Amino acid sequence: MTESKRKVTHGGFHRRAFLKGSGAVAAATALQTEVASAVQQTTQVAKGRMTIDLEVNGKRQTLEVETRDTLLDVLRYQLDLTGAKPVSLDGSSGASTVLLDGKPIMASTALAVACDGKRVTTVEGLDDTVPAAFVAADAQQCGFCTPGFVVAVKAFLDKNPNASETAIREGLNGNICRCGTYSHVIQAAVSLVKGGSNG
Amino acid sequence: MADTKYSWPTREEAQIIGSRRNRLDGMEKSTGAAKYTYDVNLKDQLIARALGSPHAHCTIASIDIKAAEQTPGVVHVEVLRKVGYEIKWQGDLIAVVAAESEAAAAEGVTNVKITYNEMDVFVQDAELELARKAGRTAPAGGKSVTQVEPGDDDDEDEFVEAEIQRLYDASPHKLEGYYGIDAITHCCLEPHGSTVQWKDGKLLAYLSTQNVSGTDEAFATDLDMTSDDVEVRCEYIGGGFGSKFAADYWGVAAARISKETGRPVKFMLSRDQELKNAGNRPSGYLKVRIGADNNGVVQVWDSQHWGTAGVRGGGISQSVIPYVIQPPNYRRKAIGIKTNNGQARAWRAPNHPQACAMTQTAIDDLARVMKKDAFDVFAANLGNVANGKGDVYLAEMKVAAEIIGWKDKYHLHGQGPSKGGVVEGMGLALHMWGGTANSSTCRLVIRSDGSVESSCGTQDLGTGTRTVCAMVLAETFGLDLDDVTVNIGSSKYPMSGASGGSTTVGAVSESHRRAAQDALQILFEKVAGQLSAKPEELVAVNGAIHVAGDKKRMISWKAACSRLGVQSIEVSASHKRGDASPLSNSGVCGVQMAEVAVDTETGVVKIKKFVAVQDQGLVISPKTCESQIYGAVIMGIAAALYEQRISDPATGAFVNAELSDYKLARLGDVGEIIVELYEPESERQRGVIGNGEPPAISPVAAVSNAICNALGVRVPVAPYTPQRVLEALQGRA
Ligand code: FES
Numbered sequence: 001m002t003e004s005k006r007k008v009t010h011g012g013f014h015r016r017a018f019l020k021g022s023g024a025v026a027a028a029t030a031l032q033t034e035v036a037s038a039v040q041q042t043t044q045v046a047k048g049r050m051t052i053d054l055e056v057n058g059k060r061q062t063l064e065v066e067t068r069d070t071l072l073d074v075l076r077y078q079l080d081l082t083g084a085k086p087v088s089l090d091g092s093s094g095a096s097t098v099l100l101d102g103k104p105i106m107a108s109t110a111l112a113v114a115c116d117g118k119r120v121t122t123v124e125g126l127d128d129t130v131p132a133a134f135v136a137a138d139a140q141q142c143g144f145c146t147p148g149f150v151v152a153v154k155a156f157l158d159k160n161p162n163a164s165e166t167a168i169r170e171g172l173n174g175n176i177c178r179c180g181t182y183s184h185v186i187q188a189a190v191s192l193v194k195g196g197s198n199g
Numbered sequence: 200m201a202d203t204k205y206s207w208p209t210r211e212e213a214q215i216i217g218s219r220r221n222r223l224d225g226m227e228k229s230t231g232a233a234k235y236t237y238d239v240n241l242k243d244q245l246i247a248r249a250l251g252s253p254h255a256h257c258t259i260a261s262i263d264i265k266a267a268e269q270t271p272g273v274v275h276v277e278v279l280r281k282v283g284y285e286i287k288w289q290g291d292l293i294a295v296v297a298a299e300s301e302a303a304a305a306e307g308v309t310n311v312k313i314t315y316n317e318m319d320v321f322v323q324d325a326e327l328e329l330a331r332k333a334g335r336t337a338p339a340g341g342k343s344v345t346q347v348e349p350g351d352d353d354d355e356d357e358f359v360e361a362e363i364q365r366l367y368d369a370s371p372h373k374l375e376g377y378y379g380i381d382a383i384t385h386c387c388l389e390p391h392g393s394t395v396q397w398k399d400g401k402l403l404a405y406l407s408t409q410n411v412s413g414t415d416e417a418f419a420t421d422l423d424m425t426s427d428d429v430e431v432r433c434e435y436i437g438g439g440f441g442s443k444f445a446a447d448y449w450g451v452a453a454a455r456i457s458k459e460t461g462r463p464v465k466f467m468l469s470r471d472q473e474l475k476n477a478g479n480r481p482s483g484y485l486k487v488r489i490g491a492d493n494n495g496v497v498q499v500w501d502s503q504h505w506g507t508a509g510v511r512g513g514g515i516s517q518s519v520i521p522y523v524i525q526p527p528n529y530r531r532k533a534i535g536i537k538t539n540n541g542q543a544r545a546w547r548a549p550n551h552p553q554a555c556a557m558t559q560t561a562i563d564d565l566a567r568v569m570k571k572d573a574f575d576v577f578a579a580n581l582g583n584v585a586n587g588k589g590d591v592y593l594a595e596m597k598v599a600a601e602i603i604g605w606k607d608k609y610h611l612h613g614q615g616p617s618k619g620g621v622v623e624g625m626g627l628a629l630h631m632w633g634g635t636a637n638s639s640t641c642r643l644v645i646r647s648d649g650s651v652e653s654s655c656g657t658q659d660l661g662t663g664t665r666t667v668c669a670m671v672l673a674e675t676f677g678l679d680l681d682d683v684t685v686n687i688g689s690s691k692y693p694m695s696g697a698s699g700g701s702t703t704v705g706a707v708s709e710s711h712r713r714a715a716q717d718a719l720q721i722l723f724e725k726v727a728g729q730l731s732a733k734p735e736e737l738v739a740v741n742g743a744i745h746v747a748g749d750k751k752r753m754i755s756w757k758a759a760c761s762r763l764g765v766q767s768i769e770v771s772a773s774h775k776r777g778d779a780s781p782l783s784n785s786g787v788c789g790v791q792m793a794e795v796a797v798d799t800e801t802g803v804v805k806i807k808k809f810v811a812v813q814d815q816g817l818v819i820s821p822k823t824c825e826s827q828i829y830g831a832v833i834m835g836i837a838a839a840l841y842e843q844r845i846s847d848p849a850t851g852a853f854v855n856a857e858l859s860d861y862k863l864a865r866l867g868d869v870g871e872i873i874v875e876l877y878e879p880e881s882e883r884q885r886g887v888i889g890n891g892e893p894p895a896i897s898p899v900a901a902v903s904n905a906i907c908n909a910l911g912v913r914v915p916v917a918p919y920t921p922q923r924v925l926e927a928l929q930g931r932a
Contacts, residue, residue: 068302077246077300082238083231085437087388088470088858095388123231131229135221138826142661143228144388144437150229173865176858178388178438179661180833182866184826 052116056081057125065112072096072107075122083123083147084108087176094175095148097155098122104155104174123147130154130192137188141179149175153189165190205713205782207817208674210883214740215674219822223666223680224435224659233435236407237467239394245274245297247453247466248304250311251290251475255322255539255851257315259284259293266310267296272303275460276311277452286315287510288541289852290475292449297456297464320539320851324482324507325379325916330536336505340517341532363530366499370490374565378557379484379916380899381843382507384474385546386861389437391477392467393450397422397457402429406450407467409439410697412656415690417446418454431690433658440834441545442478444697471856479844480546481508483515484916485557489526491565495576496583497521500529504557507536508543515553522554523592523629524562524577525585539851540844545699547831548632548892552838556899556917559628563904564913567612573904574605577627586631588788595790595812595877599627602873603792603810613911620800623807626904627792630896634815634889635785636705637696638776643672643714645722645768649757651676653714654686657695657707662891663823664703668711670820675715677739678756693771701889702776705783708819708887709774712782717770726759784885789813791832791897793905794870799928802921804840804906806870809898814877816888821876828874828894835898837864843918 048067053060056079065074070089075081075098084107087095091106098107099121107122123131130150133139140146152175160167168189177185208216227233264276275297280286286293296307321333330336345366349358367373387407394405402422408414408431415429422429436443453466468477485504491497500521506514517533546552566576578596581589600606608625615622641655651672659665665685672683686692696706723734723744730737730753732746745753774780794808811828818824841862845855855861899917906924907913914927 066300066302069300073301076238077240080240081231082234082240085235085388086237086467090857090859092857092859093388123229126230128226128230131226134229135225138222138225138822140222140225140228140661141826141830142388142436142438143224143233144235146228147231150231169867173867176388176863176865178386178440178834178863180830180864180869181826182833182864182869183829183872185866 050113052113054115055119057121067111067113069112070108071098071110071112071115071120074112075107081122081124085144085148087144093145094152095145097148097151097175099151099155104152123151126150126154133188133192137184137191139181139184139188141181145175145177149177149185153185153192157189157192161193163189163193205716205780207782207886213674214677215670215680216819217821220666220670220680220820222663222823223669223685235389235435235437236392236394236405236433237389237437239405241394241396241463244394244463244465245299245456245460246301246304247295247297247456247464248308248469249292249449249472250294250308250313251292251472252286253289254286254315254317255289256318256320257286258318259286260314260316262294263312264294266312267307270303270307270310272299273307274298275456276307277456279448279452288475288539290472290541290856292472292476295452295456295466297460322538322540322846322851323848324382324536324538325484327505327534330505335537337512337535339514339533339535341530342517343530345528359530363499363501363528366528367488367490367501370498371493372491372495372565372569373488374561374568375488376561376564376913377486377915378560380482380553380556381917382482382540383480383838383842384844384861385440385442385478385544386474386863387438387440387442387477390468390470390473391443391447391449393453394463394465395454395457396463397454400424400428402454404429404431404450404454406431406433406446407436407443408433409436409443409658409660409699411658411688411690412694413697414446418451421451422454422458429690432688434688436658436660439660439698440547441549441699444545444699470858474856474861475853476541478544478546479509479541481514481543481553482506483553483557485520487561489561489565495565495569495571495579497524497526497562497565497580498528500526503532503534505534505536507538507540509540510537510542512537513543516550519550519554521558522551523559523584523631524580525583527583540846540853547834547895551630551632551892551896552835552899555628555630555896556903559900560903560913563626563907567907570611572609572611573627573908574600574609577629586786586788591788591814592629592790595788595814596627598875598877599790599792599810599812602875603794603808605792608794612908615909617799621796621798622909623794623796624905624907624909625792625794626901626906626908627790628897628900628904630789630893632701632787632893632896633785634701634705634787634892635776636709636774636780636783636887637702638774639695639706639710640693640771640773641710641714642693642771643718643769645718645760645763647761647763647765647767649760650684651678651682652684652686653711654692655695655707655710656690656692657687657703658698659687660698662703662827663820664707666823667704667819668707671708671711672715675712675719675739676756677741677743696776701891701893704819704889705887706774709780709782710772713772713774714770717772718768721768721770722759725762726754730754781886783887784816785888787814787888787890787893789893789897791894791901793898793901795902795905795909797906797909797924799910802924804919804924806836806868806902808870809836809872810875811872811894812875812877813890813894814882815890816885817883818876818878819887824876824890825874827890829872831894832872832898833864833869835895836869836902838917839899839902840864840868840918
């Protein structure tokens with residue numbers, strides 16, 4: 001037995017709990033009728049430029065943006081904050097998770113102008129507590145999903161500082177990892193709760 | 200350095216190798232500091248976006264890029280396909296628009312006007328008869344082996360037909376089965392693409408690639424320059440899984456646009472383009488009949504399978520059917536189907552996961568019809584395993600069974616209790632892989648300040664390659680990981696092979712250990728006199744060099760290196776793929792067991808527990824090695840329960856090519872996973888063997904067998920979605 005093994009307790013079965021979090025329920029079977037025409041996913045948003053104020057990682061920024069720019073575009077291209085990743089522009093991967101006034105949002109689905117006057121925290125603006133727990137648990141492989149996961153874990157534990165492992169397994173399903181780091185993300189989150197550093 | 204004997208330290212001697220170290224670049228990845236190709240922002244860069252074909256099969260009737268060129272912010276439009284070109288799958292890229300911003304590029308793409316002449320499509324790869332009628336099938340090989348050989352006068356085909364039939368009829372236990380596995384995509388979270396800069400006749404290409412040393416040539420050829428003038432860089436890559444070996448036509452298009460415009464260009468595929476164009480795993484569907492003796496030992500196997508690798512046909516190689524368990528008599532036949540889907544690319548253990556899912560399910564079904572414990576039936580067949588390692592499989596099966604609690608929890612197929620409609624079951628599967636070390640060269644410098652720096656044109660896919668390089672160097676020199684600097688990820692470093700087929704850990708362990716042992720030998724020669732010893736009597740441990748068995752006659756690492764003065768030690772050492780070496784090896788087994796719960800009212804399957812026992816020779820870095828296995832299992836769970844490419848039979852459209860619709864496992868779906876590195880001395884002494892592929896092979900079969908064990912009926916085709924589970928329960932599968 002190696003030290004990385006973890007034990008999980010399984011309670012009795014309740015159908016509602018059984019279904020919760022299962023990707024299969026909303027499975028892709030409902031898609032059959034879609035037609036072949038929708039190739040470009042460009043959103044037609046009114047064009048124009050606007051000046052917005054953002055507080056990014058504690059620093060006030062006055063930025064000139066296009067009204068159609070997403071927050072993710074502005075972070076990545078204007079501020080070179082590339083921790084939040086463009087994986088799925090519909091937000092379904094969680095890779096662009098940032099905190100807006102402390103709450104997790106997908107920067108890929110937020111228009112920059114809608115964030116005017118708000119406080120944005122990206123993975124680069126967090127202290128090392130959550131990243132260090134990820135490193136200790138080896139909760140990253142290629143690492144492309146990792147910053148989004150780090151911010152999601154931070155937001156989740158801020159809200160649920162004493163989360164049980166079951167709550168962690170049920171509450172962190174907004175992020176996709178293709179390399180398969182989930183077991184270690186759970187381990188990292190559990191260690192953070194145990195370490196009591198989320199108060 | 201012909202006299203240097205390359206070797207690994209024993210388990211007792213090793214200080215770093217085999218210890219649980221954190222991955223070197225973990226903090227960069229977790230804090231967002233790591234820069235991937237997508238993240239590299241070069242001054243004045245253009246953003247490129249492409250138009251993909253909306254149709255799965257058509258010719259291009261006309262192309263009009265005027266409006267695109269006039270779109271505000273658009274700087275350049277490049278047409279990739281000419282009028283008359285036959286498009287064969289949806290999403291094939293037609294034109295690229297380079298602009299000042301993402302939004303301008305996207306708008307420019309909508310202004311590219313193309314008209315098409317649509318053609319007939321075929322995407323029903325599971326339907327062999329339909330494919331035949333559509334003229335889409337082609338034979339893809341086969342083989343027959345019988346213990347009794349045909350006589351000189353026999354027609355071979357007739358003989359085999361009669362012999363297979365005879366053996367089947369004579370078997371006390373018979374089974375006919377149908378098994379399949381749908382195509383899935385690589386779905387790298389960082390899409391394929393590049394950020395490139397053409398400047399003064401030279402090209403710098405940040406490329407998301409598994410092949411840093413082998414992709415410069417493609418750029419050079421296209422741009423009419425020499426590969427010396429091209430540097431490919433990839434410090435970090437957001438997933439590859441076998442799909443990122445080439446520069447690809449979109450990669451070289453970015454370079455051409457950079458040359459044309461004189462500005463850097465970032466061209467990454469959009470999510471749907473990534474899923475449609477940049478890699479998928481062939482589907483496979485198999486019909487089989489098998490005959491077994493009273494112990495459950497399969498005596499005869501007779502199968503035909505089909506499937507698709509996309510537009511060029513192909514499918515699962517017949518060479519791996521039946522998988523691992525290879526009965527003394529078998530006949531196999533493969534048929535490839537050409538469909539209007541993007542062409543497949545190598546996917547983690549090409550052919551093996553599908554072969555495992557299509558054949559070891561039949562072994563489990565044999566246990567079901569014989570009313571026997573599946574463990575016993577698999578064990579009974581270990582005398583006939585393709586790699587001859589029945590003893591290793593049995594040892595690993597026992598380890599896995601112990602961890603999952605097989606003896607206590609196992610019940611015969613369909614015989615478990617139902618708790619409110621939820622039934623549980625267990626299943627197992629076996630796999631095999633090569634994992635030979637690829638070619639690799641390491642250049643190593645030891646300077647008088649004690650610093651150690653290596654360079655090697657390999658890449659770290661997230662497998663821990665960088666960490667392994669550092670661990671090998673630190674071990675050899677008796678230093679810690681922080682004391683060595685590892686440089687990888689540039690084509691300007693010495694050549695190292697592409698990362699595919701689990702060949703990288705062996706490759707870099709070879710080159711780095713060889714270079715380090717060579718360099719250490721030189722340093723020993725410099726300091727031996729001072730320690731009144733012969734160079735071969737010296738050892739390097741804990742930051743010092745001393746005489747073996749006499750720690751008092753020592754010199755610190757720093758002091759030893761200071762004797763080098765301006766004469767740094769510089770060595771270069773190589774390993775060539777296929778050369779016998781005491782440092783690396785190939786050929787692994789692996790056993791996995793799954794425990795699932797199935798809700799018979801909703802058809803939902805949940806993973807309760809999953810155990811993976813894996814051998815891979817000598818383990819350099821257990822922590823990252825285990826992560827490979829966890830990751831492979833989780834990918835496999837996704838393929839077993841959620842993932843599938845869904846093509847619309849009427850239009851050929853890939854209808855779920857967005858992550859909202861392309862279902863992958865989420866954190867709450869993976870249950871409890873337990874990984875066990877199987878590394879007895881007999882394995883450790885074989886040297887290093889890659890493990891990226893092997894653990895990705897068994898999960899689908901193990902989960903299928905567990906579901907069948909729970910339900911008592913087979914859900915034949917993966918992914919085992921609720922709909923398919925319910926159909927199987929209703930006898931409609
Ligand atoms: S670590 Fe690669 S996608 Fe999560």
